[in-house]
Amino acid sequence: MSIKLSDLYVIMVTYNTSCQDSLTYKNLKTINGLNLIVCDNSTNVAIKKENEQLSQSDNFKYIDMGGNKGLSKAYNKAIGYIEKSPDKFICLFDDDTSINEEYFNKLLNNLNKNHADIYLPIVLSLERIMSPCLLKKDRCIEVKSLDQLKGTLSGINSGMVINASVYQDYKYNENLFLDYIDHDFMRSMNEKKKKVFVMYDIVIHQNFSMESNDVDSSYKRMMILKHDFKEFYKDNKLMYFYILTMYKYVMIKKYKKLKFLFIKNIKL
Structure with a gap:
């Protein structure tokens, strides 16, 4: 069975x-026949x-989250509208990712030639390889070159493609608000022994907010990061304090600015 563009569902969360x-x-609306779900936080x-008006006029699905409910809840809400069958695929995107028709042509080629549960493109930010990365003892370690991608893989949401059947028995952790989702x-998919495939022929350039934020924005983001780190590392307190300290540094x-030594708790 050949996977077609109509078998893909793109989820874009905006805030x-x-x-x-x-x-x-703007990029996605130029792709004819695309199933786009706009989840609005x-x-x-x-x-x-x-x-809402623009999405409906472009024949896309629009979901109003009723305020900023975080990324996990937005994903779970959007996925609830999608058929969880093995011949359907879900693409995740931030709202500031540059994407074009070539991405989807290469993606469909990969989906039809390589069977996997999760497909990861190469995501670059400035000089960094943001995704894929390595997952070692719950630490996400960036690689300096693509030939280092050997071992347990992780990756960022933007550009990630998942077989919809994965969500038959998985929901995103709604205790995580924005980071490390x-x-x-x-981590969960690796524990379930799901197959991960790296699409080396697809390269996405992504803006990383921690590289471009000003002091106040970075501090607010660190507050959210602290909250999400605490949840992600809830079974490894030592790693939580280590990772948080490294980010503060x-x-x-x-x-x-020494204000980053004292990151306030945030209620989300």
Whole structure:
């Protein structure tokens, strides 16, 4: 059986961003026959109304989350509308990813030639290889070159493609709000012995917010990161403190601000 574009469902989660300003949305609406689900975590009423009208006019599914419920809940809500059969596939995208028709042509080629449960593209940010990465004792370790991708793999959400049947017995951890949702998913998939395939012929360039944020935005993001680290490492307190300390050190070095030593708790 040949996998076609109509067998793919693309989930794009947005937050207080107009679809008209979303690079991902503008790219995806040019792809004829694409099944796009816009999951809107926006708190801005005007933006939500605009996104709903635009999505419906473009014949896409629109879901209003009723406020910022986080990424996990948005994914679970969107996946609830998709048939969980082995011949359906789910693509995940941020709302600021550059994507084109060539991506889908190569993706369909990979889906039809290589059987797997999870497909990972190469995702680059500046000079870094963001995805795939290695998962070692719950640590996500970036590789310096693609030939180092040997061992237990993880990857980021954006560009990841999953066989819909995976979700017959899996839901995203809704205690995770924004960060490490993808690594928590991949950790679970590796435990279930799911097959992961790296699509070396697909390269995506992604903006990494921690590289471009200002001091205040980075601090707020660190508050969320601390919350999500605590959940991800709930069975490994030592690793939690180690990883959090390393991130604090990176932020202090970058901004020359000691405020990152004391990351407040955040209620989400």
